Amino acid sequence: MSSSTEPTMTIPTYDDVLIAHERIKPYIHETPVLTSQFINELTGAELFFKCENFQKAGAFKVRGACNAVFGLDEATASIGVATHSSGNHALSLSYAAGRRGIPVTVVMPRTAPQAKKDAVRGYGGTIVECEPSTSSREAVFAEVVAESGAEFVHPYNDPRVIAGQGTCSKELIGQVENLDAVVAPIGGGGMISGTCLTLSNIAPEVKIYAAEPLNADDAARSFRAGHIIADDAPETVADGLKVPLKDLTWHFVSNQITDILTATEEEIVDAMKLIWKRMKIVMEPSSAVPLATILKNPELFKGKRVGVIITGGNVDLDALPWMKD
Amino acid sequence: MSSSTEPTMTIPTYDDVLIAHERIKPYIHETPVLTSQFINELTGAELFFKCENFQKAGAFKVRGACNAVFGLDEATASIGVATHSSGNHALSLSYAAGRRGIPVTVVMPRTAPQAKKDAVRGYGGTIVECEPSTSSREAVFAEVVAESGAEFVHPYNDPRVIAGQGTCSKELIGQVENLDAVVAPIGGGGMISGTCLTLSNIAPEVKIYAAEPLNADDAARSFRAGHIIADDAPETVADGLKVPLKDLTWHFVSNQITDILTATEEEIVDAMKLIWKRMKIVMEPSSAVPLATILKNPELFKGKRVGVIITGGNVDLDALPWMKD
Numbered sequence: 001m002s003s004s005t006e007p008t009m010t011i012p013t014y015d016d017v018l019i020a021h022e023r024i025k026p027y028i029h030e031t032p033v034l035t036s037q038f039i040n041e042l043t044g045a046e047l048f049f050k051c052e053n054f055q056k057a058g059a060f061k062v063r064g065a066c067n068a069v070f071g072l073d074e075a076t077a078s079i080g081v082a083t084h085s086s087g088n089h090a091l092s093l094s095y096a097a098g099r100r101g102i103p104v105t106v107v108m109p110r111t112a113p114q115a116k117k118d119a120v121r122g123y124g125g126t127i128v129e130c131e132p133s134t135s136s137r138e139a140v141f142a143e144v145v146a147e148s149g150a151e152f153v154h155p156y157n158d159p160r161v162i163a164g165q166g167t168c169s170k171e172l173i174g175q176v177e178n179l180d181a182v183v184a185p186i187g188g189g190g191m192i193s194g195t196c197l198t199l200s201n202i203a204p205e206v207k208i209y210a211a212e213p214l215n216a217d218d219a220a221r222s223f224r225a226g227h228i229i230a231d232d233a234p235e236t237v238a239d240g241l242k243v244p245l246k247d248l249t250w251h252f253v254s255n256q257i258t259d260i261l262t263a264t265e266e267e268i269v270d271a272m273k274l275i276w277k278r279m280k281i282v283m284e285p286s287s288a289v290p291l292a293t294i295l296k297n298p299e300l301f302k303g304k305r306v307g308v309i310i311t312g313g314n315v316d317l318d319a320l321p322w323m324k325d
Numbered sequence: 326m327s328s329s330t331e332p333t334m335t336i337p338t339y340d341d342v343l344i345a346h347e348r349i350k351p352y353i354h355e356t357p358v359l360t361s362q363f364i365n366e367l368t369g370a371e372l373f374f375k376c377e378n379f380q381k382a383g384a385f386k387v388r389g390a391c392n393a394v395f396g397l398d399e400a401t402a403s404i405g406v407a408t409h410s411s412g413n414h415a416l417s418l419s420y421a422a423g424r425r426g427i428p429v430t431v432v433m434p435r436t437a438p439q440a441k442k443d444a445v446r447g448y449g450g451t452i453v454e455c456e457p458s459t460s461s462r463e464a465v466f467a468e469v470v471a472e473s474g475a476e477f478v479h480p481y482n483d484p485r486v487i488a489g490q491g492t493c494s495k496e497l498i499g500q501v502e503n504l505d506a507v508v509a510p511i512g513g514g515g516m517i518s519g520t521c522l523t524l525s526n527i528a529p530e531v532k533i534y535a536a537e538p539l540n541a542d543d544a545a546r547s548f549r550a551g552h553i554i555a556d557d558a559p560e561t562v563a564d565g566l567k568v569p570l571k572d573l574t575w576h577f578v579s580n581q582i583t584d585i586l587t588a589t590e591e592e593i594v595d596a597m598k599l600i601w602k603r604m605k606i607v608m609e610p611s612s613a614v615p616l617a618t619i620l621k622n623p624e625l626f627k628g629k630r631v632g633v634i635i636t637g638g639n640v641d642l643d644a645l646p647w648m649k650d
Contacts, residue, residue, distance in 0.1 A: 058605065280378045282605040
């Protein structure tokens with residue numbers, strides 16, 4: 001097998017999740033778990049929606065970002081942190097750094113939505129723009145780190161980040177008894193890895209399903225092939241799920257999940273509208289992929305108690321996916 | 326003064342609210358109270374949002390409708406209930422009648438949104454269509470009642486309905502200590518009347534502000550004039566707030582509220598987007614009028630603890646107000 005099967009970084013343990021939870025509690029919400037009688041009747045399952053759209057900075061990513069930022073020693077922290085992201089990790093790292101009062105630099109494509117840029121600046125982050133390509137992003141980011149000496153916090157392929165994300169399902173297990181399964185979206189695999197880390201330790205009987213857009217199904221194909229397959233720039237409405245697996249998240253995905261289920265663009269948008277309409281919550285297209293896969297595979301979930309991770313709520317209200325047609 | 330100052334119906338008492346609450350508890354949610362640090366910083370006030378958008382049938386109106394339906398004696402109930410409404414009262418009465426298993430007929434304008442019609446039928450209601458005019462509605466409704474003998478449950482000018490709506494602020498007072506004020510939208514005045522009824526009895530020190538669209542400010546003009554002024558078909562994005570006061574709600578409005586504040590269409594839509602974006606909840610334009618008036622009158626609320634009633638969440642996702650421009 002290729003080197004992708006052996007992580008070059010330390011694999012986090014459940015002790016790291018426990019430490020992370022104590023560390024980040026002052027800076028995050030214990031998010032609520034919501035249910036919908038209508039959607040339960042529709043699916044024949046009992047669904048428990050863990051609402052990270054109500055999380056600080058609007059997404060679960062603040063858990064990992066806070067764990068990384070508040071775990072730094074004083075000397076490292078004082079120099080600051082940096083990352084590249086056009087999405088929720090950018091907001092979350094800026095929020096975490098702002099709470100600790102340390103510098104944060106985010107490399108973002110110049111084409112990133114103005115609302116996201118405004119939010120990063122609102123939390124006190126500095127933005128360095130790059131062209132919307134991997135080569136430009138990497139070159140600009142290398143320059144930023146070389147100049148500032150800032151600590152790189154990767155959006156998902158980082159043991160501190162994965163341990164932080166693991167606190168979400170730790171809360172969920174405390175909030176809902178006797179779950180049969182958990183379904184979470186998969187992009188780079190940070191949330192799924194944290195879920196695996198926690199559940200394999202405190203609730204190993206719970207099945208873990210990853211939910212992925214069919215248009216960006218590199219994780220599903222990797223899972224079946226037995227090695228990482230990385231797509232170049234897939235196109236999907238679930239814009240948080242375009243990134244590929246990396247060695248550390250592949251470790252969890254390849255060893256601990258039950259299956260990866262996929263949904264079409266139309267199924268994702270339908271599930272998103274269903275949640276908005278019936279549950280009255282604002283959440284991102286990425287967060288609708290789990291329900292889309294549950295609706296598509298009723299036989300897997302009928303009669304089961306299922307945790308569903310609503311990963312975030314940062315959506316552009318002026319460009320909702322059902323308005324684009 | 327005209328007869329509009331003397332209600333022709335019995336004025337409900339706080340005992341009626343207590344009885345209503347026991348009666349309807351099995352059929353409603355105790356809705357959560359949400360807060361937003363961002364909006365608190367923006368307003369300089371501490372705002373506590375009572376989220377009736379998460380209520381059964383998506384609106385507070387289910388409280389009054391359930392109180393009316395479950396308070397009927399068996400003989401009356403078995404004949405059924407009827408109302409005219411193109412909005413949340415239609416859904417709520419259909420939900421309540423469905424839970425009791427009795428017939429319900431709703432007279433709706435043929436131009437009412439398909440989604441609302443579908444929802445009424447989904448709860449088991451029968452729709453009789455009328456033309457979108459007051460004269461047609463009244464004629465068709467009179468026919469329905471004459472034929473069926475059904476019990477009329479008015480959307481707001483009904484003591485059973487007002488007592489039911491009063492359970493909302495009863496919950497709020499139990500959930501949030503030391504409120505200085507409550508702000509609720511005003512259309513026909515059912516929610517505001519229930520709020521007055523409850524607060525004047527259990528928290529008389531709390532100021533009560535009604536919030537109204539400037540485009541449909543008949544309640545504000547009535548309040549200043551000292552008698553009911555009813556507008557004919559005002560136009561506002563806050564479609565739940567177009568109806569006029571009636572004698573029973575005028576009793577509470579004229580005697581017990583602190584003031585009526587108004588907001589422009591643009592201010593209402595801006596407040597709605599702010600709540601969706603920052604609080605990640607789906608709510609109706611009508612529900613945004615209170616925050617719009619708070620943002621417009623900061624001196625009234627600065628440093629105060631303020632309850633804000635989010636009245637409902639039944640919005641057409643395909644026709645959001647900021648998409649119409």
